[in-house]
Amino acid sequence: MELNLIYSIAGLLGGIVCAIGDMLLDLKGKDNVKVNGSLFIESNWIKMATVRFKISIILGFFGSFMCSLGIYSLARQIYTQNERLGEVLFIVTILLAMTGFFVHTLCCILPVIYKSVIKGGNFEIANNTVDALFDAVKILFFPLYVFILLVPTGITIYCIVSGMLNVPNWCMLLNPIVFLIIGVLLRKVSPKYFYELPGICMPSLGIGMFGLIGIISLL
Template identity: 40%
Template sequence: MIKVFAIIGIIGGMLCAVADLLLDLKGDDNQKLGKMKMIDSKWKVMSHGRFVWSDILAMFAVPMYSCGFVALMMQLYKVKVELAMGMTIMFLCGAMGGFMIHTFLCMMPTIYQKIIEKADFEIAEDVIEGVFRQIYVPFFVLYSMLVIVPAFIVMGLIAFGILELPLWCIILNPLCFQLIGLLFRATGLKIFVDAPSCCAASLGLAMYGVLALMLI
């Protein structure tokens, strides 16, 4: 069962990375617009179908990559029952938020496209920023429960030998992958302006399945 869950988790993380690329691969000529820099200039010409398919893929990817984390916690359950249960509950709540966040990000360009067809940029900006302020708290709290907090705990479990894995496995999580992706972007090279940073966290989520397999 652990092996099956782990493999499903790896596939789910990779599927989520594809969803991220559909949503956020815009090219080096994209510009951030508005006071909060939440609007992308390329939204105006991007196909609406990309956002539809991105959200459909995320619908399947989120429960699938959650299986990878559950597989890892099934391994931890053998030595730390309460911690494994607590982390599983936290991660699944975060995963629910992960789908909410992805859906919101898919809706933003659609809202922009529809408003900009019949009104000016200021109205589109006001609507998008207003909606973001409305979900600001659950957005970041649930993101932390999905990406940040579990990653730190898993890194600690590996570092202290509770999860019997090589120390280099500390980097196999969405937080480290996201930081690596941002470092690629920081090089300023055009090839790294979008990928891998826009899909790095999803690939990192797939790594929980890899860790679970390594423990078998």
């Protein structure tokens, strides 16, 4: 089997692995609310088993690496026709692996810290601790999250339009931005049925679609 095809399959499976990790992290229940106006702290963290966050971190590590292999396959394919753009996507591959794991691990570690601190019964200390930690990293958190969604999506769409990737034009819809929009729309249209799923895992599944694009391009 061609090496690029192996990488692409790994990328597709990586999106599924990350999606499972997202569900372990974000399935909180419909009674969940933000705590004391916080943008990040969730009321149902205290009800969720800590092992969920630990497993989610492990899945996030392997899933991020596998997803980056899917983009690496695209980079190798593009490089044969446009070396400069291929090199840019190689760099994106490295940054995706680092960024995906950083963002996901941060989202998992904060509830673990919150649950540990709150065992002492002091909600104020727990809230202040998590808010302070998030405030310290948010300057990187949001730009990096936007990066892993926008940059590989933009490059891939350009390569499809320009013909550097031998795939149908509808493959431009196979990306995390489109998947994120679908998840948000489903939640807005019917929050009763789509309050959490599939919205919470749609971006990860969308990143995995880069692997599917690579597979289609190679067939």
